[in-house]
Amino acid sequence: MDRMTIYFTSDTHGYLFPTDFIDGEIKPMGLLSMRFPKDGNTLVIDGGDTIQGSPLTYYCHEEGLPAPAAGAMNRLGYDYVTLGNHDFNYGQDFLAGHLTALSARCLCANVRDAEGRLRVIPWTVRTLANGLRVGLFGVVTNWINRWENPENLKGVTVSDPLEAAREAVAALRKEQVDQIVGIYHGGLEKDPDTGAVLSDTDEHIACLLCEQLPIDLLLTGHQHIGMAGKVWAGTHIVQTPCNAAAYVRVTLSEDGTYHSELCPVTPPDDMSAGEPALWEGLQRFLDRPVGRLPRPLVPKSKLRMAFEGSDIADFFNAVQLWASGADLSCAALANAVRGFDARVTVRDVIATYPYANTLVVVRADGHTLRLALEQCARYFEADETGALRVSPDFMKPKQAHYNYDYYAGLAYTFDVSRPAGSRVVRMEKDGRPIADTDTFTLCMCNYRATGAGHFDFFRSLPRVREIQTGISELILDYLRTHPEVSLPDRHPVSVVGGWVPEGE
Numbered sequence: 001m002d003r004m005t006i007y008f009t010s011d012t013h014g015y016l017f018p019t020d021f022i023d024g025e026i027k028p029m030g031l032l033s034m035r036f037p038k039d040g041n042t043l044v045i046d047g048g049d050t051i052q053g054s055p056l057t058y059y060c061h062e063e064g065l066p067a068p069a070a071g072a073m074n075r076l077g078y079d080y081v082t083l084g085n086h087d088f089n090y091g092q093d094f095l096a097g098h099l100t101a102l103s104a105r106c107l108c109a110n111v112r113d114a115e116g117r118l119r120v121i122p123w124t125v126r127t128l129a130n131g132l133r134v135g136l137f138g139v140v141t142n143w144i145n146r147w148e149n150p151e152n153l154k155g156v157t158v159s160d161p162l163e164a165a166r167e168a169v170a171a172l173r174k175e176q177v178d179q180i181v182g183i184y185h186g187g188l189e190k191d192p193d194t195g196a197v198l199s200d201t202d203e204h205i206a207c208l209l210c211e212q213l214p215i216d217l218l219l220t221g222h223q224h225i226g227m228a229g230k231v232w233a234g235t236h237i238v239q240t241p242c243n244a245a246a247y248v249r250v251t252l253s254e255d256g257t258y259h260s261e262l263c264p265v266t267p268p269d270d271m272s273a274g275e276p277a278l279w280e281g282l283q284r285f286l287d288r289p290v291g292r293l294p295r296p297l298v299p300k301s302k303l304r305m306a307f308e309g310s311d312i313a314d315f316f317n318a319v320q321l322w323a324s325g326a327d328l329s330c331a332a333l334a335n336a337v338r339g340f341d342a343r344v345t346v347r348d349v350i351a352t353y354p355y356a357n358t359l360v361v362v363r364a365d366g367h368t369l370r371l372a373l374e375q376c377a378r379y380f381e382a383d384e385t386g387a388l389r390v391s392p393d394f395m396k397p398k399q400a401h402y403n404y405d406y407y408a409g410l411a412y413t414f415d416v417s418r419p420a421g422s423r424v425v426r427m428e429k430d431g432r433p434i435a436d437t438d439t440f441t442l443c444m445c446n447y448r449a450t451g452a453g454h455f456d457f458f459r460s461l462p463r464v465r466e467i468q469t470g471i472s473e474l475i476l477d478y479l480r481t482h483p484e485v486s487l488p489d490r491h492p493v494s495v496v497g498g499w500v501p502e503g504e
Contacts, residue, residue, distance in 0.1 A: 070098050073103075139182070142158050162208060165184075187222045220238065290344050298339045308500075358468050359446070360443065364461055378423075379391055441464055445471060
């Protein structure tokens with residue numbers, strides 16, 4: 001007989017229905033595909049990033065509807081949640097509405113809310129039916145302070161998660177709890193099997209938390225790595241993939257040993273998953289026509305798009321240049337993109353640009369541009385035959401194709417036969433080589449402007465202006481105001497010194 005069972009989800013990103021919205025097929029995903037049998041010794045917990053990141057959450061935010069996850073989580077019997085970095089993306093009103101509607105308590109020891117609207121507490125003690133006293137706390141990566149629109153953090157302080165966790169654990173030990181369970185919206189900086197470094201920044205500190213604090217079970221997120229049954233410094237560690245594609249079941253046996261397994265979900269036969277009104281309203285919203293393109297923009301494999309250039313990225317850059325008036329633009333593609341039909345709908349836009357990013361215009365010199373392009377060129381790795389593949393640096397600790405940028409306004413060539421860091425062999429604007437001292441205005445998403453994705457040199461660049469309208473909204477505005485959209489005939493990037501295998 002197990003002493004405790006925990007069902008854990010994280011990074012569901014508003015995916016309630018059994019679909020990724022890229023096609024019309026039912027898929028094994030979505031909160032509405034999950035069932036968690038409960039008794040008095042069962043807890044259901046979520047690790048954050050719950051209310052932003054899907055066409056559904058975009059629809060609810062744009063239409064003034066409440067965040068959609070609370071009802072589903074209440075029916076599933078969630079007991080505790082913590083906050084994720086993306087939960088702030090739509091502002092505090094949207095987040096506060098979600099937390100108010102949620103029956104579960106929100107534990108986040110390193111978030112302080114001056115007005116108390118977010119109903120956040122640092123830790124709690126739960127006594128199970130069998131008498132087991134469980135201490136629980138939550139923390140979130142403080143890189144929120146780098147990424148988030150400052151307007152969305154007014155009155156909110158996000159402090160060091162390690163120190164906040166230390167205080168929470170000390171308080172729980174005074175309560176003489178039997179088990180300490182941490183919920184951390186952040187990931188592992190080291191591979192739990194080999195000890196190899198996965199992240200060399202303090203964005204992820206799960207291993208450090210385990211090394212410094214007497215935590216029995218650490219439920220992690222943010223990296224989107226499906227992981228169960230791992231142990232670091234005596235602490236049992238788990239993590240889920242994103243978009244509600246799986247959950248983790250953790251049990252505590254009578255001998256005090258934790259066991260865990262990654263569990264796939266079983267989708268219902270009905271795409272609406274028992275929420276017909278919400279589903280039908282979403283479909284009407286997504287199917288609204290917003291403009292036309294001269295041809296469909298269809299995604300290829302990530303490697304081939306990076307190698308040959310991408311019509312989709314070129315279109316994003318055209319929108320960003322139009323909105324910003326900058327000299328140059330860089331844009332990235334999400335890990336999963338739907339692409340555009342010639343007759344563009346809202347569905348095309350928000351399933352192809354799913355982020356809640358805004359635009360930042362910086363002033364960059366030629367030296368910084370070269371550093372940025374060299375970082376992008378690290379995306380490629382060649383084997384002994386010259387066949388290219390995506391570098392492991394962009395695949396672990398999680399897939400990060402979104403950290404490869406496509407540029408507009410300049411022409412450039414990568415020679416991938418050269419060592420990383422010296423691969424940019426051509427960098428021109430209007431047919432003229434760009435010197436290190438040349439300066440340009442460069443627009444990019446606010447995520448990249450923070451230096452995220454190993455572009456730290458962007459952080460110190462002078463900011464010319466910020467455009468607080470979401471980029472997906474800018475794409476919609478561009479389509480509505482441009483009955484005739486022109487697309488470039490050629491991509492600005494060329495790659496030499498390697499080749500892409502057939503099928504890629």
